Amino acid sequence: MKPFRVCAGMLIGLTCAATLADEDFIPVQPLQDAGLVKYWQLQLPLEKNQVLRDAYLVDDQLYLGTDDGYVYAVHADTGAIRWLAPITRSGYHVRRPCHTDDRTVFVTPTDIQVYDRQTGEGLSRTDLRFPPGTAAVSDGRRLFVGGIDHRLYALNTETVYLVWRAVTDASISASPAIYGDYVFAATDSGVVYACKRDNKAFHWQTSVYGPISADLVAKESGVYVASRDQSLYLLDFDFGQPRWRARFSGPLYEPPVVTPELAYQYCPNDGLVAVENAVLAVDERIRWKMPEGRSALTVHNQLAYVLTTDGRILAVQTKKGQVAYTIPASDFTIPVPAPDTSTIFVASPQGRLFCARPRGVPLVKKEDVLAALQPPPATRATTSQPATRPTTQPSTRPTTQPASAPASQPTPRKGLPLGGKSKISRGYRPG
Numbered sequence: 001m002k003p004f005r006v007c008a009g010m011l012i013g014l015t016c017a018a019t020l021a022d023e024d025f026i027p028v029q030p031l032q033d034a035g036l037v038k039y040w041q042l043q044l045p046l047e048k049n050q051v052l053r054d055a056y057l058v059d060d061q062l063y064l065g066t067d068d069g070y071v072y073a074v075h076a077d078t079g080a081i082r083w084l085a086p087i088t089r090s091g092y093h094v095r096r097p098c099h100t101d102d103r104t105v106f107v108t109p110t111d112i113q114v115y116d117r118q119t120g121e122g123l124s125r126t127d128l129r130f131p132p133g134t135a136a137v138s139d140g141r142r143l144f145v146g147g148i149d150h151r152l153y154a155l156n157t158e159t160v161y162l163v164w165r166a167v168t169d170a171s172i173s174a175s176p177a178i179y180g181d182y183v184f185a186a187t188d189s190g191v192v193y194a195c196k197r198d199n200k201a202f203h204w205q206t207s208v209y210g211p212i213s214a215d216l217v218a219k220e221s222g223v224y225v226a227s228r229d230q231s232l233y234l235l236d237f238d239f240g241q242p243r244w245r246a247r248f249s250g251p252l253y254e255p256p257v258v259t260p261e262l263a264y265q266y267c268p269n270d271g272l273v274a275v276e277n278a279v280l281a282v283d284e285r286i287r288w289k290m291p292e293g294r295s296a297l298t299v300h301n302q303l304a305y306v307l308t309t310d311g312r313i314l315a316v317q318t319k320k321g322q323v324a325y326t327i328p329a330s331d332f333t334i335p336v337p338a339p340d341t342s343t344i345f346v347a348s349p350q351g352r353l354f355c356a357r358p359r360g361v362p363l364v365k366k367e368d369v370l371a372a373l374q375p376p377p378a379t380r381a382t383t384s385q386p387a388t389r390p391t392t393q394p395s396t397r398p399t400t401q402p403a404s405a406p407a408s409q410p411t412p413r414k415g416l417p418l419g420g421k422s423k424i425s426r427g428y429r430p431g
Helices: 008-017 028-033 366-373
Strands: 034-041 052-060 061-067 070-075 081-086 096-101 103-107 109-116 124-125 142-144 151-156 163-168 178-181 182-186 192-197 201-205 217-219 222-227 231-235 242-247 262-267 273-276 286-290 295-302 302-308 314-315 323-328 344-347 352-358
Touching: 028 034, 028 323, 052 344, 142 182, 151 182, 178 217, 192 222, 231 262, 262 295, 262 302, 273 295, 295 344
Parallel strands: none
Antiparallel strands: 034 352, 052 061, 061 070, 070 081, 096 103, 103 109, 109 124, 142 151, 151 163, 178 182, 182 192, 192 201, 217 222, 222 231, 231 242, 262 273, 273 286, 295 302, 302 314, 314 323, 344 352
């Protein structure tokens, strides 16, 4: 498979054919019984032996990463395939991208790559002089990336210049989180830091009892920290004190799916656990457990839609955890949580994508797909050089590129070397 940006005509044909296919990936009647309708479905044109491994929803776009480092960008509202690009080397997971205005940013083990969010045009590639341990998160002006070298980095979104870096006590493998004026980061030693986004001014530091490798989640209720000490913590924004701690039967490797009422945490030993967001007594903190549950997908009308480990989607009453409806979903083992949208997204390793929404929502039309594939009305002015083929490109790929592929000339390095001095040289530490 050569790297390419799929032309609009091909995308329309692929998308419409898949969306209008006679075969339903998930049976219609169980969906209707649960108050849902098929919104769209799509079969990605994977190559032989190529499989999906990673799936993320970022704003209005789905990013589907394959086992050999390619990423499909799919418009979440219509199922339109917008573009395909090689991001990293075979064997590496594609990290969750972030958006900065009309751009998509990926962090790989060696560089930061920026693509046009709608067309997939390569905009820049910047080699890194530090070993990144996390995906990037952005506040619109800066990218925040945790490093294996015990540092948290803030980079300018336009130039990828170093703005500041802060020293931590250990490696960072959990992606940071942003809320208000602060950025939150956690280390492999179990320490959580909070500092100002603009100048890394120290706000607070606290510790849990085990390593933290699950991405942090920051919501109105506080900072959610899933730790390998078998606990989920909710920290307050002001001082970093635990508002509560929920204990599990095993270590936690994934972040919770947070809704206004409950945090849904997966634990391999317990299954899916619904934890009260409110501060309650210890014996009231866990509302219910579902041993076969794998991930919460979304919540609608007091029903939580849960993907199970045995290929089903369950509509579960949020109050008591009782199963109201069961929807067969064999082969769909990759959840794509969308707790704020009342929309179900699931994927299969074979490249099938399925989207369901509550009854009454207007269905996708061909005109909607065409609109999703239209280029922006005005070309963005930029001085950035086109992105090269990533340095992490698999060696088994052809060396020739189609005319629409990014140029193969090296991209000039932008900004100060990250090994140099930051604007504020000291790391943040207590005292």
